[in-house]
Amino acid sequence: MITPLTDYSRLCIHTMTTKPWSLAETIAGFTEAGVPSITVWRQHLETYGPEKAGQMLRDSGLRVVSLCRGGFFPAETADSRQTAIDDNRRAIAEAATIGAPLVVLVPGAVPGMPLDTAKGQILDGIAAILPDAEAAGVRLAIEPLHPMYADSRSAIVTLAQANDAVSALASPWVGVAVDVYHLWWDSALEDEIRRAENTIFAFHVCDWRTPTRDLLNDRGLMGEGCIDIRGIRGMVEQSGFTGAIEVEIFSNTYWAEDQTAYVERIKVAYQAHC
Amino acid sequence: MITPLTDYSRLCIHTMTTKPWSLAETIAGFTEAGVPSITVWRQHLETYGPEKAGQMLRDSGLRVVSLCRGGFFPAETADSRQTAIDDNRRAIAEAATIGAPLVVLVPGAVPGMPLDTAKGQILDGIAAILPDAEAAGVRLAIEPLHPMYADSRSAIVTLAQANDAVSALASPWVGVAVDVYHLWWDSALEDEIRRAENTIFAFHVCDWRTPTRDLLNDRGLMGEGCIDIRGIRGMVEQSGFTGAIEVEIFSNTYWAEDQTAYVERIKVAYQAHC
Numbered sequence: 001m002i003t004p005l006t007d008y009s010r011l012c013i014h015t016m017t018t019k020p021w022s023l024a025e026t027i028a029g030f031t032e033a034g035v036p037s038i039t040v041w042r043q044h045l046e047t048y049g050p051e052k053a054g055q056m057l058r059d060s061g062l063r064v065v066s067l068c069r070g071g072f073f074p075a076e077t078a079d080s081r082q083t084a085i086d087d088n089r090r091a092i093a094e095a096a097t098i099g100a101p102l103v104v105l106v107p108g109a110v111p112g113m114p115l116d117t118a119k120g121q122i123l124d125g126i127a128a129i130l131p132d133a134e135a136a137g138v139r140l141a142i143e144p145l146h147p148m149y150a151d152s153r154s155a156i157v158t159l160a161q162a163n164d165a166v167s168a169l170a171s172p173w174v175g176v177a178v179d180v181y182h183l184w185w186d187s188a189l190e191d192e193i194r195r196a197e198n199t200i201f202a203f204h205v206c207d208w209r210t211p212t213r214d215l216l217n218d219r220g221l222m223g224e225g226c227i228d229i230r231g232i233r234g235m236v237e238q239s240g241f242t243g244a245i246e247v248e249i250f251s252n253t254y255w256a257e258d259q260t261a262y263v264e265r266i267k268v269a270y271q272a273h274c
Numbered sequence: 275m276i277t278p279l280t281d282y283s284r285l286c287i288h289t290m291t292t293k294p295w296s297l298a299e300t301i302a303g304f305t306e307a308g309v310p311s312i313t314v315w316r317q318h319l320e321t322y323g324p325e326k327a328g329q330m331l332r333d334s335g336l337r338v339v340s341l342c343r344g345g346f347f348p349a350e351t352a353d354s355r356q357t358a359i360d361d362n363r364r365a366i367a368e369a370a371t372i373g374a375p376l377v378v379l380v381p382g383a384v385p386g387m388p389l390d391t392a393k394g395q396i397l398d399g400i401a402a403i404l405p406d407a408e409a410a411g412v413r414l415a416i417e418p419l420h421p422m423y424a425d426s427r428s429a430i431v432t433l434a435q436a437n438d439a440v441s442a443l444a445s446p447w448v449g450v451a452v453d454v455y456h457l458w459w460d461s462a463l464e465d466e467i468r469r470a471e472n473t474i475f476a477f478h479v480c481d482w483r484t485p486t487r488d489l490l491n492d493r494g495l496m497g498e499g500c501i502d503i504r505g506i507r508g509m510v511e512q513s514g515f516t517g518a519i520e521v522e523i524f525s526n527t528y529w530a531e532d533q534t535a536y537v538e539r540i541k542v543a544y545q546a547h548c
């Protein structure tokens with residue numbers, strides 16, 4: 001039996017969900033709507049810099065759940081791989097500065113590079129930044145993406161593969177992010193969520209629309225699609241996860257609408273379908 | 275070592291690849307270009323009816339590799355499932371009439387229906403049409419689709435799941451279709467192709483473009499994307515497959531071009547990348 005969500009204490013929204021808003025507008029919009037938590041995308045720090053943004057976030061009382069996103073480790077040359085590692089070190093520093101206890105890693109992929117090669121480079125990249133994460137007290141979550149992103153965004157396309165990476169890295173600072181959009185189709189999902197016991201560091205929700213009109217920016221609001229979101233929440237909770245439920249929706253449709261009204265729709269959908 | 279393709283003896287092109295052409299134009303275009311084999315989509319029979327189309331195909335000397343497509347078994351009501359079964363019986367009859375020894379089955383899915391429920395209905399549907407297939411001497415190939423189609427087109431999204439279905443049905447008339455576009459991302463692919471020994475009834479090629487601009491109709495010509503097509507051909511041949519190499523490309527871009535020139539590009543890409 002999955003307990004319904006009767007308040008908003010676990011609700012978190014990504015700044016990318018309300019992309020048209022600046023960070024200042026997002027902070028104002030979320031606090032006015034009673035959304036207690038925020039996940040910050042790095043581009044929303046750019047206007048202010050991490051110090052100023054961190055001060056704004058602390059002043060707001062919002063809880064910062066994570067910084068999105070690090071990762072994108074595979075690259076053709078050693079120089080480019082080092083550039084990615086350096087950028088991930090900056091992401092960890094930014095997370096510490098704004099008070100985010102977690103950086104979400106989108107693993108990365110290079111078109112035409114064998115996926116096993118890319119996976120090896122992902123492991124090497126995470127291993128390289130682990131000392132920084134530990135020193136900063138910032139955890140890292142490997143996010144497996146949907147197989148439709150295997151060409152250029154993630155060589156890790158199942159929770160099984162992300163769990164394998166976590167096992168290989170064997171650090172308490174590395175876990176997984178479970179995003180229903182990326183993983184709902186996988187018949188191994190329940191088993192792999194069980195295997196991820198106590199290493200699920202983040203849980204992302206949205207829905208899969210039929211038809212999906214765009215590979216990147218046509219995610220649905222919870223309840224608009226075919227994903228059994230509540231069922232998957234039950235699985236991650238059985239596996240020890242009690243953290244924030246993060247609404248991460250990339251949608252050309254919703255970005256074109258009034259964002260204040262949209263946040264209210266998100267709240268309704270959150271209680272009805274998560 | 276994978277033997278390069280130095281002639282066109284195994285080349286087959288789907289009528290959907292050159293969709294703007296009528297069946298008559300397709301037959302003329304393929305024979306003029308020296309393409310020896312054809313897979314016919316059912317909508318390209320509509321103008322002529324299967325008897326007339328079969329006569330045209332026999333007169334042309336083209337070898338008919340398969341009829342696309344049956345399947346789409348899952349549905350909310352028993353009546354709708356029976357309608358799907360009846361339609362698949364017609365597809366088998368049409369295949370026999372036009373001289374196609376194989377019907378490719380796209381399994382089907384219903385948005386919101388649990389994938390396991392849909393899989394059960396797919397097995398029931400194929401079991402129902404098996405006597406027709408055997409009586410007509412027409413084989414059936416279950417085609418696992420990419421997970422991005424799990425909402426509405428196929429509850430079977432890996433070769434492992436298709437192999438499971440073949441095992442469950444346990445008939446020499448049922449095998450799988452391996453389409454590189456749907457399966458290239460799967461780390462279990464090589465093992466599952468090995469497991470499918472002598473039950474691979476069809477092999478479809480195209481490429482995965484980066485970026486992919488449309489979920490349905492932006493497939494690439496072989497060599498334009500990230501798929502190791504020749505590597506996968508090697509795997510299916512190791513597993514006993516010696517049949518046609520079928521070019522199945524849905525592409526708004528290519529459909530807008532001159533189809534005669536396009537067939538010549540296909541021939542070049544076939545030898546260079548398959």
